[in-house]
Amino acid sequence: MNQIATIASVSPGAMTLFRDDMDAAGAFLAAEKSTATVRAYRSDFRIFAAYCDARGLAALPAHPDTVMAFLAAEATGGAKASTLGRRVAAIRYAHKAAGHEPPTNRETVKAVMRGIRRTIGAAPERKEAATAGRVADMVAAIPDTLAGKRDRALLVLGFAGAFRRSELVALTVADLIEAEGGFRVLIRKSKTDQEGQGQEIAIPNGGKLRPVEAVRAWLAAAGITEGPLFRPITRGGKVQPAALTDRSVASIVKAYAERAGLDPAAYAGHSLRAGFLTTAAEHGASVFKMMEVSRHKSVDTLRGYVRRADLFKDHAGAAFL
Secondary structure, eight states: OOHHHHHHTSOHHHHHHHHHHHHHHHHHHHTTSOHHHHHHHHHHHHHHHHHHHHHTOOSTTOOHHHHHHHHHHHHHTTOOHHHHHHHHHHHHHHHHHTTOOOGGGSHHHHHHHHHHHHHHOOOOOOOOOOOHHHHHHHHHTOOSSHHHHHHHHHHHHHHHTTOOHHHHHHOBGGGEEEETTEEEEEEOOBTTBTTOOOEEEEEEOOSSSOHHHHHHHHHHHHTOOSSBSSOOBOTTSOBOSSOOOHHHHHHHHHHHHHHTTSOGGGOOTHHHHHHHHHHHHHTTOOHHHHHHHHOOSOHHHHHHHHHHHTTTTTOTTTTTO
16 A cells, blocks of 8 residues: 555544644754755745746756756856855755755756856855954944944954854853853854754953953843843834844944944955954964864864965065065
């Protein structure tokens, strides 16, 4: 007896239980990817579907030739190779979720992507690092208001913990543990800890940016004793119960970069993380100590920050150029 016939023959009560279990399975399936990844995949697949609709082509399941043509159109239209790589991942994921063989598995599709990378380049566009000096300039431009206290705490804590923006907005008051010398901060889930085993880092009191002091001042002013650490504030000055979105972090960084006289287009949420690592490398911090804060799994990733920080140190041509 096949699976469909077996399911159809069960009692209504058992069918209800089965549907409840399937609903739970669907929730776990959705939890496989982070919220940011799912949002990006949906956006990318909508772009692909719109391309297909305009040409009378099927988007799901899609023919490999359709994907090849889409990638070529996007590339000639100015899309970056990194963006197209994400579009391919979205198309692949949508097909797998629907039970179809992904057209992106076809060698011709892979060859088109390789050709695009060779033609337009695959180097990602890097945002500027918000180093300690730049963060200090940004903080100096923050007004002494309720929103200002929140933004100060967000910027200096985000920098001090080398947080990804998704990690920063996911923090709750319970994740901050008072300790001698500062906070121990529990990061319940991150890009490199998708299963939520949890990681803990230290945030020192500090003598310049003083992240712990800034966080305490924000919590006291906002009257927050539990729940999300960073929250929206209405125009009337009311603190909302929900957490800020990760997009809000990027907007706050850009806003204060501009106030500090920097180009806001060159900065984003990742600038705080990159800024901590760049500053640590400039001050000769051990790569392994940097990894304790940033939670990178690979030393190779951090070598890029160290190399950029040391680019002009002991230059081979320093004696004669």
